[in-house]
Amino acid sequence: MSDDEALENGVVDVDEYDDVWVFIEEHDGDVMPVSWELLSEAKGLADELGDDLVALTIGEELDDVAEEALERGADRVLVADDPVFEPYRADPYGEQFRAMVEERKPSIVLIGGTHTGRDFAGRVAVPAHAGLTADVTELGVDDDGLLEARRPAFGGDVLATILCEEHRPQMATIRPGVFEAAEPEDEADGEVVEADVVVEEADCISEVVEREVGDTADITEADRIVAVGHGIDGDLEPALELAEALDAELAASRAAVDEGWVDGARQVGQTGKTVRPELYVAVGISGAVQHLEGMNKSETVVAINNDPNAPIFEHADYGIVADLFEACPALADRVEAEPQEVVQ
Amino acid sequence: MTWTIAVGVKQVPDAAEVGIDPDTGRLDRASAPAVMNGPDREALEAAFRIRDQVDGEVIAMSMGPPNAVSVLEEAVAMGCDDAVLVSDRAFGGSDTWPTSLTLARTAEALEADVVVCGEETTDSSTGQVPPGIAAHNGWAQLTYAEEVDARPEEDRLVARRDVEGGHEVVAADLPVVVAAAYGEFEPRPAPLHRKIYGENDFEPTVWDAEELEIEDEVGLEVSPTSVGGMETVDPVERKSEVVDEVDDLADSIEEVIV
Ligand SMILES: Cc1cc2nc3c(=O)[nH]c(=O)nc-3n(C[C@H](O)[C@H](O)[C@H](O)COP(=O)(O)OP(=O)(O)OC[C@H]3O[C@@H](n4cnc5c(N)ncnc54)[C@H](O)[C@@H]3O)c2cc1C
Ligand SMILES: Cc1cc2nc3c(=O)[nH]c(=O)nc-3n(C[C@H](O)[C@H](O)[C@H](O)COP(=O)(O)OP(=O)(O)OC[C@H]3O[C@@H](n4cnc5c(N)ncnc54)[C@H](O)[C@@H]3O)c2cc1C
Numbered sequence: 001m002s003d004d005e006a007l008e009n010g011v012v013d014v015d016e017y018d019d020v021w022v023f024i025e026e027h028d029g030d031v032m033p034v035s036w037e038l039l040s041e042a043k044g045l046a047d048e049l050g051d052d053l054v055a056l057t058i059g060e061e062l063d064d065v066a067e068e069a070l071e072r073g074a075d076r077v078l079v080a081d082d083p084v085f086e087p088y089r090a091d092p093y094g095e096q097f098r099a100m101v102e103e104r105k106p107s108i109v110l111i112g113g114t115h116t117g118r119d120f121a122g123r124v125a126v127p128a129h130a131g132l133t134a135d136v137t138e139l140g141v142d143d144d145g146l147l148e149a150r151r152p153a154f155g156g157d158v159l160a161t162i163l164c165e166e167h168r169p170q171m172a173t174i175r176p177g178v179f180e181a182a183e184p185e186d187e188a189d190g191e192v193v194e195a196d197v198v199v200e201e202a203d204c205i206s207e208v209v210e211r212e213v214g215d216t217a218d219i220t221e222a223d224r225i226v227a228v229g230h231g232i233d234g235d236l237e238p239a240l241e242l243a244e245a246l247d248a249e250l251a252a253s254r255a256a257v258d259e260g261w262v263d264g265a266r267q268v269g270q271t272g273k274t275v276r277p278e279l280y281v282a283v284g285i286s287g288a289v290q291h292l293e294g295m296n297k298s299e300t301v302v303a304i305n306n307d308p309n310a311p312i313f314e315h316a317d318y319g320i321v322a323d324l325f326e327a328c329p330a331l332a333d334r335v336e337a338e339p340q341e342v343v344q
Numbered sequence: 345m346t347w348t349i350a351v352g353v354k355q356v357p358d359a360a361e362v363g364i365d366p367d368t369g370r371l372d373r374a375s376a377p378a379v380m381n382g383p384d385r386e387a388l389e390a391a392f393r394i395r396d397q398v399d400g401e402v403i404a405m406s407m408g409p410p411n412a413v414s415v416l417e418e419a420v421a422m423g424c425d426d427a428v429l430v431s432d433r434a435f436g437g438s439d440t441w442p443t444s445l446t447l448a449r450t451a452e453a454l455e456a457d458v459v460v461c462g463e464e465t466t467d468s469s470t471g472q473v474p475p476g477i478a479a480h481n482g483w484a485q486l487t488y489a490e491e492v493d494a495r496p497e498e499d500r501l502v503a504r505r506d507v508e509g510g511h512e513v514v515a516a517d518l519p520v521v522v523a524a525a526y527g528e529f530e531p532r533p534a535p536l537h538r539k540i541y542g543e544n545d546f547e548p549t550v551w552d553a554e555e556l557e558i559e560d561e562v563g564l565e566v567s568p569t570s571v572g573g574m575e576t577v578d579p580v581e582r583k584s585e586v587v588d589e590v591d592d593l594a595d596s597i598e599e600v601i602v
Contacts, residue, residue: 122475131568134470167568213510258527334594
């Protein structure tokens with residue numbers, strides 16, 4: 001490739017790009033937990049590369065969010081604060097983010113793989129001709145300082161390493177729940193930088209007519225989980241009884257979420273969250289690959305299913321072939337009757 | 345006004361048939377039969393629902409090798425009015441950047457008002473192609489759409505979107521790219537006469553990169569990402585002890601729960 005051809009293909013001088021950016025996703029002042037997970041993980045990357053760690057946030061009235069990002073280790077926070085950004089829309093977000101990337105030239109940009117992150121990331125990567133790796137579950141850098149982003153493909157049967165050698169920034173969306181967020185430090189000694197807002201309402205091509213957001217439960221931190229699947233047939237009661245007895249958080253398969261029985265914030269799997277509890281009880285869940293991908297990091301897995309051939313039994317430590325409507329309450333009773341640990 | 349609704353359908357290896365080669369321990373994708381990406385059936389259904397509301401035409405488009413014709417025949421059998429295969433050796437090694445460029449130019453050439461895609465594919469499942477198409481063309485987008493509502497009098501499409509912790513209703517100006525939320529659009533059965541037509545008589549239009557004037561903007565060279573390696577993931581070891589009595593189960597998990 002000649003230099004001219006290379007430039008036409010979007011190839012850039014990679015040495016002009018540095019710093020590790022993390023997008024801090026907030027809606028109405030609430031930050032998505034994955035953003036803090038990324039900030040913790042990116043601190044290690046930035047240290048390894050000798051780069052600054054920069055948090056970027058877009059929205060309205062972001063002082064508290066910016067402050068917390070500094071407390072959580074960002075060297076700098078870039079803020080684009082304007083009513084045009086609340087509530088979230090892909091077109092103004094993408095436009096603003098792209099302008100910031102093109103002006104400031106970060107080397108790495110990490111975005112939480114939420115519906116929001118996956119919605120706008122392409123609107124940055126496409127015009128910037130950046131590499132965008134999807135659904136990353138492992139991050140590292142090679143000897144040359146190149147980002148190695150690993151992601152599951154083919155329903156989780158394969159872990160592929162994706163590289164972005166000649167384009168910048170190296171962008172990636174990261175699956176929620178795979179990294180752990182560190183606690184904030186007390187002092188915040190970085191700086192807050194206000195970015196120029198490049199978007200105007202008159203240029204927007206979409207409009208949010210209605211927005212209803214309620215359950216934003218974070219199941220990724222739970223120590224115990226009772227997850228329900230299509231087998232519950234719309235009746236959450238037995239699972240809730242078991243969850244209460246075990247002091248566990250409720251989660252669900254996509255099938256149960258799609259039926260509207262459980263909110264999407266509680267979905268486990270490829271298009272939901274990755275969880276890592278000590279105990280994961282799968283109730284009326286068949287064990288599809290896309291579900292297993294989100295629960296494989298659990299320590300002990302228990303399956304309750306009335307089909308002895310359900311694949312979930314192969315992916316569980318303990319299983320019972322039983323009707324969930326009988327087994328859940330019975331197990332709940334047994335757990336509650338359990339004598340508490342005797343202190344000697 | 346008549347709406348032209350283009351639908352992206354991708355040929356993928358049948359997920360149920362992808363196995364591990366016992367000799368090499370590697371994933372054996374080559375021998376798996378090629379089928380239509382499951383979520384794209386739902387994209388077709390979403391497109392038909394839009395066509396039910398407006399005067400419109402649904403055209404399936406697929407970027408892929410010549411044998412991807414079979415997924416287009418299936419799309420026509422399911423109810424598409426027409427289909428385009430975009431096929432060229434030059435596309436080899438394309439990541440989502442040139443893939444979405446190709447589909448963006450195809451949609452433009454079709455003078456599409458709406459592009460409908462699936463939420464993501466079952467092979468590389470990036471979900472990046474629909475926003476990529478919108479970004480290349482500077483169009484609006486409605487991803488994770490659970491319901492679609494055409495407003496021809498306003499030149500807008502309204503969708504109920506699934507967002508973290510709830511829902512929102514968003515109105516977007518045409519042209520717009522929709523990604524149909526998987527599990528929300530149960531495909532209607534294909535009428536028999538369409539099936540016969542799709543399989544026996546239908547021939548899709550075939551375009552190459554030159555036709556779309558993108559021969560220098562596709563393939564490995566312009567793709568910012570590359571696959572550096574692939575490892576087969578070993579299944580997590582589990583005890584797989586199955587019991588019949590709740591008491592036995594409770595005993596087994598006693599250590600974890602006290
Ligand atoms: C692109 C894509 C992404 C996806 N992402 C996800 C994801 O993130 N998460 C996810 O979970 N899925 C995901 N899926 C869907 C996945 O393929 C499965 O369809 C889904 O996980 C099935 O959910 P389920 O196990 O609850 O339902 P089913 O497969 O219907 O299983 C129900 C189970 O309940 C059992 N049962 C029924 N009645 C009883 C009873 N009375 N007592 C005990 N057991 C009973 C049955 O034996 C059966 O095993 C995705 C699919 C695609 C194509
Ligand atoms: C293991 C592996 C990992 C990869 N990871 C990345 C990555 O992280 N980033 C990256 O940029 N590229 C990646 N690629 C390349 C990428 O898979 C291809 O560009 C692919 O053709 C499009 O991506 P997708 O299948 O993920 O589409 P998605 O974005 O998941 O597809 C969504 C919808 O877009 C439509 N659509 C997608 N492709 C077509 C098509 N060919 N014809 C018609 N409609 C279509 C369909 O409606 C589909 O439901 C990867 C490839 C492999 C083999």
